Amino acid sequence: MVRPIRTQVVVVGGGPVGMLLAAELVRYGVDALVLEREASTSKRPKATTLHARTVQTLARRGYLPAPEPSRPSGTVSSPFHFAGIPGLRITAPAAEPEPVLKRTQADIERLFESRARAAGARVLREHRMVGIRQLPDRVAVLAEGPRGPVDYEADYVVGADGARGTVREQAGILSDTYDASVSAMMGLVRLDDPHALSAGWHRTANGWVVVGEAADGETHIRTANFTQPGADRGRPLSLEELRRETSHIMGRDIAMSSPRWLSRFSDYARLARAYRERRVLLAGDAAHLHFPIGGQGLSTGLLDSLNLAWKLAATVRGSASESLLDSYETERRPAAERVIANVRAQVSLMNPEVRLDSLRSLISGLLVDDRGGSHLAGMISAQDTVLPARSPAPSPWEGKFLQNIALTTESGPADVISLLQEGRMLLLLFGTDAAGQHEKAARRWGCSLRVVRAEPVAVVPCEALLVRPDGYIAWASDGGGLDETLAAYLAVEGDVRSAG
Incomplete structure (x- = not known):
């Protein structure tokens, strides 16, 4: 009988959230192993935005550069949007990094993977987790690799295996869900007429088309149709369907060819009712899922990892209080709940019905107002996060983020x-x-x-x-x-x- 391979933490899922968690754990002296089913980092277009609180925390952990010491005092800001409505500005102290970082998810994943490997994490690509079994003092994990099944044993398992991962289900963690009301498509194509669609957000009476310029003359297209609920995400999307949908929304024919990475998505949302079931924890899309608008998904997942890593490491090393690991859920689940709520509000505003025009006009005015804009900017960037106090007699400052001084x-x-x-x-x-x-x-x-x-x-x-x-x-x-x-x-x- 072959003995299971022993490690302290198994991270299931090697996307940015899982790779960052592994990198942090090994930096804290914990033996971490990553199981990732893909052979390499996916080049599929995904998230491209990191918001202020995520960027600030990553800088404190050395993954992103800090501002130059000579940087002037005051604030810096970056333009953004709310539900596709321009005018929002994300602001941060000048002593912090830029408040909105544009960087592809693939690039972020490669950065974290290189840091994880350099620090000593074992990253096993082409390894798929097929089963977990919780024991009183450990977790048994069965994986399928290129050479067949492999058994592992760990003190803890973290499911960072994304929206379609199975760790959550196998751990018996239930979720609260919100049905889809929007049918959306996306893909990389070449436009027959490069000037047929300009980059940016296009709203018509029929829906939305969001256009981004990609490398090598390709165009990244996302559509949102509010007249029908989301279709089955697993059903293949054809170029003709994407062309027809884009043309319908824009009200004119948009010819395209050379499709790549075609897929469907929707505004279906899910929030795990618990982030921990004994020795199994969840992070990222495995714990929370929402419509990809506003660049909050990746940022929220990375903040999960940054919150969890030091607590889990201290628990594994035996230097944590008995309740420290439970505070991961009490701090991060409400944050995800707020993100899902504001994303659902944005989806409602995006509905192109004429009756919502007055509401969009009202929101547009709030975006440029100091108080209204600051409230929404703090919410989108997570800079308004205040953690629940853990001290018996807390200071008014407890739970607030200490800006760089x-x-x-x-x-x-x-x-x-x-x-x-x-x-x-x-x-x-x-x-x-x-x-x-x-x-x-x-x-x-x-x-x-x-x-x-x-x-x-x-x-x-x-x-x-x-x-x-x-x-x-x-x-x-x-x-x-x-x-x-x-x-x-x-x-x-x-x-x-x-x-x-």
Whole structure:
């Protein structure tokens, strides 16, 4: 009998979400193995947008470059849209990266895969997960590879296997669903007349056509028809169907040829009722699915990975509090629920019926208004996210994201982005008499916590801040005791437990 291959975490699905999770886990010292059914990164056109909070957190983990130190103060902004209505501007502090990053999903996946492999993750392509079985202290995983079936055992399994993945179903996790009301198509084609469709969003009385310029003279076309519910996504799409649909919506013949990557989709939405079932967790489209508008899908999935990785790693290493891993669901599921809600609202606004024109006009005015536009921009970019407090007596700052601020430390100039590169929880002490007391209290948590005495260049809210690896404030000195908060996150050094 061949013994199963042992690892600490099996990540099922090697798209951007799974590859980022694996890269993070191995950086935290956890043995991670990725099972991916595809032989290589797909070149199929998918997401191309990363929003501000995702970009900011990725910069704090070293996957994206930070702004130059000489960057001026103030804010930077990038134009965007809401339901195809222009005028929205996504704004972020100038000390942060650009608030909207345009980069293909394939490029992002390759970046994370290279980082994961370089850090020591085992990435097994052409391996399909066919079964999981939860045991009291581990998970048995059966995969099918090029040479036949392979058995694995892991402390935990994470399903990052996308919308059609099976980890969710095999773990017995139910979902809340929303039926499709829109039939949509997409594909890469060559237009017989390159000037027949200009790049951008085209709304007519018959629906929408979204046009993007691709490489080598190809055109990326997406259509949305609101007069019929979404067709079966699995049914093959022909070039003639895409041509006929595009021509119908535009009200004139649009000739096209040389089709690639033709597919159907809809506004069907799904949200898993739980993100964890014992030793199986979900991330990305495996946990939440919605209509691909507004560039929120990929960003939401990557934020899942960035939230989960350090918590799962600490749990596997035995340095986490007993409740830390459960906070993944309590923090990330509401975020996905909000995304699904705002996407459904955008789909409603996209319905081309004339009766909605006055509502679209109202929204258009809100987009350019400072307060209305800021609200929608914060929602789309996830910069309005405030996490639930975990401290017994929380500070008003707890749960908020700590923006990048310049600091002077004993080692020289630094900022929040650079200090979080290590991935540990960070205790910032701003040179007051009470700082010594906080530093003494932090010693019980040893190497799980990094303590830095600093002088801020700008005003900071409190004399001491505890910052999570993902950039959110876990504690501030105007709240309750530091000990109680650290105990909600970490196990005391010397009191570690076995994984689970």
